Amino acid sequence: MSGERHGELLAGWGRACPSAAWVVDARRAEDVTACLSEPGHYLARGLGRAYGDAAQCAGGTVLDCTALDRVVDLDLTTGRVRVEAGCSLDALLRLIVPRGFFVPVTPGTRYVTVGGAIASDVHGKNHHRDGTISAHVERLDLVTPTARLECGPDKDAELFWATAGGMGLTGIITDATLRLVPIETSRMLVDTERSADLDACMARMSETDADHRYSVAWVDSLARGRHLGRSVITLGDHAGISDLPAKLRDDPLEFNPRQLLAVPLTPPVSLLNPMTVTAFNEAWYRRAPQKRSGELQRISTFFHPLDGLGNWNALYGPRGFTQYQFVVPFGAEEVVRRVLERLSSARKASFLVVLKRFGAAGEGHLSFPTAGWTLALDLPLGTAGLALILDELDEVVASAGGRVYLSKDGRVKPEVLHAMYPRLDEWAEIRRSVDPQGMLASDLGRRLRLAGSRPRRSSRAFRGGGR
Amino acid sequence: MNDVTGMPQTVVSVGGGADLSRAILRALAGRRLTSALLAGRNSANLQAAAEELRALAVTKVETERLDVTRISALETFADESARRLGHIDMVLIAAGELGTAELTELDAPTVASLATTNFTGPAAAMTAFARVLCAQGSGRIVVLSSVAGYRVRAANFVYGAAKAGLDGFALGLGDALAGSGVEVMVVRPGFVKTKMTAGRKTAPFAVEASDVADAVLRGLESGAAVVWVPGGLRYVFGILRLVPRSVWRRMPG
Numbered sequence: 220m221s222g223e224r225h226g227e228l229l230a231g232w233g234r235a236c237p238s239a240a241w242v243v244d245a246r247r248a249e250d251v252t253a254c255l256s257e258p259g260h261y262l263a264r265g266l267g268r269a270y271g272d273a274a275q276c277a278g279g280t281v282l283d284c285t286a287l288d289r290v291v292d293l294d295l296t297t298g299r300v301r302v303e304a305g306c307s308l309d310a311l312l313r314l315i316v317p318r319g320f321f322v323p324v325t326p327g328t329r330y331v332t333v334g335g336a337i338a339s340d341v342h343g344k345n346h347h348r349d350g351t352i353s354a355h356v357e358r359l360d361l362v363t364p365t366a367r368l369e370c371g372p373d374k375d376a377e378l379f380w381a382t383a384g385g386m387g388l389t390g391i392i393t394d395a396t397l398r399l400v401p402i403e404t405s406r407m408l409v410d411t412e413r414s415a416d417l418d419a420c421m422a423r424m425s426e427t428d429a430d431h432r433y434s435v436a437w438v439d440s441l442a443r444g445r446h447l448g449r450s451v452i453t454l455g456d457h458a459g460i461s462d463l464p465a466k467l468r469d470d471p472l473e474f475n476p477r478q479l480l481a482v483p484l485t486p487p488v489s490l491l492n493p494m495t496v497t498a499f500n501e502a503w504y505r506r507a508p509q510k511r512s513g514e515l516q517r518i519s520t521f522f523h524p525l526d527g528l529g530n531w532n533a534l535y536g537p538r539g540f541t542q543y544q545f546v547v548p549f550g551a552e553e554v555v556r557r558v559l560e561r562l563s564s565a566r567k568a569s570f571l572v573v574l575k576r577f578g579a580a581g582e583g584h585l586s587f588p589t590a591g592w593t594l595a596l597d598l599p600l601g602t603a604g605l606a607l608i609l610d611e612l613d614e615v616v617a618s619a620g621g622r623v624y625l626s627k628d629g630r631v632k633p634e635v636l637h638a639m640y641p642r643l644d645e646w647a648e649i650r651r652s653v654d655p656q657g658m659l660a661s662d663l664g665r666r667l668r669l670a671g672s673r674p675r676r677s678s679r680a681f682r683g684g685g686r
Numbered sequence: 687m688n689d690v691t692g693m694p695q696t697v698v699s700v701g702g703g704a705d706l707s708r709a710i711l712r713a714l715a716g717r718r719l720t721s722a723l724l725a726g727r728n729s730a731n732l733q734a735a736a737e738e739l740r741a742l743a744v745t746k747v748e749t750e751r752l753d754v755t756r757i758s759a760l761e762t763f764a765d766e767s768a769r770r771l772g773h774i775d776m777v778l779i780a781a782g783e784l785g786t787a788e789l790t791e792l793d794a795p796t797v798a799s800l801a802t803t804n805f806t807g808p809a810a811a812m813t814a815f816a817r818v819l820c821a822q823g824s825g826r827i828v829v830l831s832s833v834a835g836y837r838v839r840a841a842n843f844v845y846g847a848a849k850a851g852l853d854g855f856a857l858g859l860g861d862a863l864a865g866s867g868v869e870v871m872v873v874r875p876g877f878v879k880t881k882m883t884a885g886r887k888t889a890p891f892a893v894e895a896s897d898v899a900d901a902v903l904r905g906l907e908s909g910a911a912v913v914w915v916p917g918g919l920r921y922v923f924g925i926l927r928l929v930p931r932s933v934w935r936r937m938p939g
Contacts, residue, residue, distance in 0.1 A: 228867055236688050236689065238824035271690055276823075541691075600907070603908075630691050
């Protein structure tokens with residue numbers, strides 16, 4: 220074992236319900252194997268970007284995998300990279316972009332580990348074209364409480380698909396091989412356009428998606444009435460050499476993103492409230508061009524704008540925040556409108572609401588994306604009534620055949636989640652086969668009874684109040 | 687596990703038959719509560735409390751006879767609770783007794799007994815549970831204090847003094863637990879119309895048990911360390927604390 224274990228209070232990115240665990244640094248796969256040989260509860264943790272309680276294991280042992288971060292092999296001829304699970308996308312991009320490759324899928328931040336990305340089966344702005352990250356994983360090494368094994372879509376496929384999106388509860392990923400995407404330059408060719416309302420935005424996204432590898436819309440969550448859902452759509456593709464002006468052609472693959480600023484301390488109250496967010500949203504919308512095409516943007520500007528501001532999660536103050544992200548099938552556009560209306564009429568401020576069209580679902584049992592519309596909203600916690608509003612929205616999403624994203628969740632009802640993920644029992648069965656004692660555990664898994672029996676769904680209409 | 691909105695799934699209530707505990711647990715049943723362990727002296731009250739939770743679809747409800755003044759039983763009870771519930775998300779300390787403050791009725795054993803019921807027992811129970819919750823790495827202790835402890839007055843000075851002690855103990859324990867994943871929330875209701883206060887003259891700002899429950903839920907959501915019920919009492923008592931003693935002494939009962 221490398222290093223001593225130490226007690227630490229661990230929180231998710233939303234900083235809302237921390238729990239204490241014993242933390243052990245895992246530097247090599249052998250450390251993980253050695254650790255799991257002792258009875259107890261274990262969970263791997265990467266950079267802690269899951270918003271809720273997915274990377275917490277109260278009272279158990281959390282393996283900090285961020286030092287398990289070597290690049291084992293980079294094959295430039297076939298475009299494959301084999302990396303240890305704790306390697307961040309930031310480190311990986313700094314290595315591969317200058318060599319003419321990009322990661323097949325990136326979420327909105329580079330500060331996630333490869334292992335965490337697979338355990339969450341992350342998606343990006345190219346989901347409609349390229350699916351989730353697991354569609355680009357060739358194989359991975361997994362340490363379970365009973366074995367150390369290799370799996371992939373062609374080898375022990377059941378376990379592989381249970382692990383992709385399995386929230387770290389089927390084993391600890393120590394190593395993975397990804398297929399990369401060749402790029403000519405480190406710039407993006409971006410089209411930006413404004414939509415005056417939600418219908419216009421959705422119609423426009425449906426029209427333009429197929430023509431661009433990357434697409435996403437930012438929606439003003441506080442605009443009401445006829446402005447409801449006013450948005451800024453961005454569509455992007457990797458720029459070719461010929462798209463660059465002469466001065467950029469000398470070093471077309473230059474990639475050196477920097478953090479511009481960091482939030483130095485946690486303010487006593489959330490700085491993101493209806494007033495500041497309304498002002499921000501107004502400015503953001505006004506600043507966007509009516510329509511602009513072919514703008515060159517850096518990778519970091521296009522994919523990871525918030526990475527420029529370190530610790531931005533502290534802006535929500537000590538009570539923290541949650542992200543509500545759901546997907547509903549095409550045809551259930553009304554649900555997106557209803558969620559926006561409900562939150563906007565309750566003045567629940569959300570900074571940067573993201574709307575995107577997902578392509579077909581992948582094969583992961585608990586993988587979040589399914590064909591349809593996904594909306595993600597960051598909401599400050601501690602404001603009156605939010606918990607009950609979100610419970611109400613969960614029901615609307617579930618009855619439309621939609622679901623919420625486990626990596627963002629911190630509060631869905633277990634019985635509602637089980638209804639949203641019909642393959643959960645199948646997944647739990649596979650999990651039991653690799654972890655019969657239930658040694659792999661997380662606060663999220665316990666809260667949602669992911670591994671246990673299906674929770675009873677009550678039909679009672681009781682809501683809140685103590686009367 | 688407590689969720690990000692502060693709602694527990696499993697609760698142990700010490701004083702689980704008391705009206706305030708019952709109102710708080712009913713409110714939690716409308717959110718995420720699935721398992722409850724109710725402990726107290728009065729079996730009939732515990733049974734009634736258990737029945738109403740079962741009717742609200744709380745899957746697992748158990749009761750346990752426990753006298754909070756039997757200090758030697760508290761550690762065992764805390765350990766046993768953890769075994770029965772798995773992870774304890776919240777411990778509610780609701781045991782208490784108003785007793786008397788009539789000089790003619792007071793004697794040394796009566797004062798000692800009221801102090802044990804309202805301070806020593808609850809503080810010892812909090813300590814026993816704090817140890818269990820620390821080992822779990824997370825959890826919350828919610829303790830029912832009282833405005834009577836914020837500035838003790840003649841009308842209920844024995845109860846008030848014990849609550850003052852408990853309130854201070856809880857705040858100190860909460861600070862001592864910083865970084866452990868265990869949090870303490872202190873609830874300071876004013877006059878609540880319950881069995882405990884039945885027959886007494888209703889004080890200004892009187893509330894119902896359900897108002898206390900609503901305030902506790904709001905406190906859990908907002909992550910408050912101290913909850914006043916009604917909320918305005920925070921300011922009223924901020925001023926009352928400054929009232930000269932010659933006036934305070936004459937505050938009506």
